[in-house]
Amino acid sequence: MSNFTFPSEFLLLEFSDIRELQILHFFVFLAIYLTAVTGNLLIIIAVAFDHHLHTPMYFFLMNLALQDLGLVSVMVPKAMANSLLDTRSISYLACVAQVYFLFFFEGSDFAILIIMAHDRYVAICNPLQYETIMHRGACIQMAASAWIAGILYGLLHSGGTFAITFCSNMINQFFCETPQILKLSCSDMYLVEVGIIIFSAFLALGCFVFIIVSYIQIFSAVLRIPSVHGQKKALSTCLPHLTVVSFLVFSSIFSYVRPQSSTSSDQNVLFAMIYAVLPPLLNPFIYGIRNKEIKAALLKLSNWGYFLTK
Numbered sequence: 001m002s003n004f005t006f007p008s009e010f011l012l013l014e015f016s017d018i019r020e021l022q023i024l025h026f027f028v029f030l031a032i033y034l035t036a037v038t039g040n041l042l043i044i045i046a047v048a049f050d051h052h053l054h055t056p057m058y059f060f061l062m063n064l065a066l067q068d069l070g071l072v073s074v075m076v077p078k079a080m081a082n083s084l085l086d087t088r089s090i091s092y093l094a095c096v097a098q099v100y101f102l103f104f105f106e107g108s109d110f111a112i113l114i115i116m117a118h119d120r121y122v123a124i125c126n127p128l129q130y131e132t133i134m135h136r137g138a139c140i141q142m143a144a145s146a147w148i149a150g151i152l153y154g155l156l157h158s159g160g161t162f163a164i165t166f167c168s169n170m171i172n173q174f175f176c177e178t179p180q181i182l183k184l185s186c187s188d189m190y191l192v193e194v195g196i197i198i199f200s201a202f203l204a205l206g207c208f209v210f211i212i213v214s215y216i217q218i219f220s221a222v223l224r225i226p227s228v229h230g231q232k233k234a235l236s237t238c239l240p241h242l243t244v245v246s247f248l249v250f251s252s253i254f255s256y257v258r259p260q261s262s263t264s265s266d267q268n269v270l271f272a273m274i275y276a277v278l279p280p281l282l283n284p285f286i287y288g289i290r291n292k293e294i295k296a297a298l299l300k301l302s303n304w305g306y307f308l309t310k
Contacts (some may be wrong), residue, residue, distance in 0.1 A: 007169040010095050010176065011088045013265060026083040029076050032281055036072040039284030040065040042298060045203070050297035056134040058294075060116045061287060063143050067112065067150075068280035071105035074098055075175035075276065091305065093174040096218075100158035102175075102276065106252065108150025109279070110204065113245050115142045117211045118240055125221045155201075160193035172265055177272060208249045215242060236294070240287045251275035 013014040015025045047053045047062040075098060082088060090098070122133050159179050171177070178197070182190040213239065222234045252275045 007092055007166055009091050009169065011170045013172055013174050013269070014088050014177075015083065015174065015269075022069070022083045022086060026080050029080045029083065032077045032277060033080065033151065036076075036277075036281040037069060040069040040072075043284055043287075043294060044069075045301065046297040049301055053297055055110065056119050056139045057116070059139055060119060060143065063146065063294055064109065064112050064116070064287070065284065067105050068101060068283050070101065071109065072277065072280035074101045079174050090176065092173045095171075095181075096158055096162055099161050099177040099178060099285055100154040101180070102154075102177075103157040104150045104154030106150075106152030106248075106276075108146050110201040110207070111146035111149045112143070112246060113241070113248065114207055114211060115146060117177060117214050117245070118142075120241065121214045121218055124218050124234055124238075125273045153200075156196060157193065160196045163192060171238050173268055173272060175272070175276075177268075180268065192248060202254065204249055207219055208245065209243075211245055244283055244286055247282075248279055249276070251278075 016022055043065040044062055047058045047065075078090060078094070078098070082090075119134060123130050126133070157178060161181055164182065164185040165187045166184045168184045170184075171180050172183070173180040178193065182193055218234075218238055221232050222238075225231045225234060251271075
């Protein structure tokens with residue numbers, strides 16, 4: 001194989017060589033993208049413009065929506081463009097950017113979810129100290145630390161991924177996915193990124209255990225609430241969060257740690273959709289749009305918009 005140490009471009013996986021199916025893929029991705037963008041933007045607008053939602057829980061939810069908005073924009077627009085224009089290419093720098101921003105948004109996403117678990121723990125287990133612990137300055141510092149963690153996480157993985165020597169420029173995925181890029185390596189340098197991925201998986205599992213322990217204490221506190229209505233209200237803010245965290249952790253670990261040689265291209269695409277596209281698409285509905293306060297804020301904003309146009 002010829003040496004592609006510094007390829008000018010990579011060739012991504014083509015969904016189909018039939019033009020009609022390429023157009024179909026474009027519209028499918030367009031529908032997914034518009035749905036994800038709309039859902040996350042609605043949450044951001046509702047929290048930003050309704051002062052009743054200026055609380056720690058909704059502040060962190062807005063940060064999560066911003067990160068999901070970025071995550072879905074990392075790969076879907078490029079996949080749409082490739083399907084529409086009947087091309088497979090992505091430039092070297094664009095590929096580096098995809099890897100960096102994928103890990104940046106995933107890392108900050110997970111950090112915010114950990115902070116949200118801490119917020120629920122304090123709210124339910126230590127309600128009398130909630131305002132003291134989760135004050136405005138503390139929330140801003142926590143959110144900033146999540147974004148900074150994402151920056152560092154993205155730098156770590158993009159640096160480890162593109163430190164290798166390439167023997168090919170054909171990536172068996174519809175975007176620049178690290179496990180598929182590592183399969184193009186000509187040297188043992190790919191082991192550095194493999195080690196980083198394994199370390200990240202154990203770190204994610206450790207954080208997940210921390211979240212589970214927190215929720216065990218939360219559920220114990222909920223069971224001590226005398227009224228059934230109070231129990232349901234407390235659980236309504238916890239179960240969606242636990243669902244999102246579990247989905248993100250296990251889909252990401254499974255996608256990155258599983259043996260790559262035993263999976264087909266179709267399976268690789270499916271796994272990538274599960275951990276990189278579905279969370280930004282489903283989070284607004286799991287976590288936000290079904291929320292009564294969010295719906296009330298959006299209804300109020302729509303009424304304001306109606307009267308302003310009159």
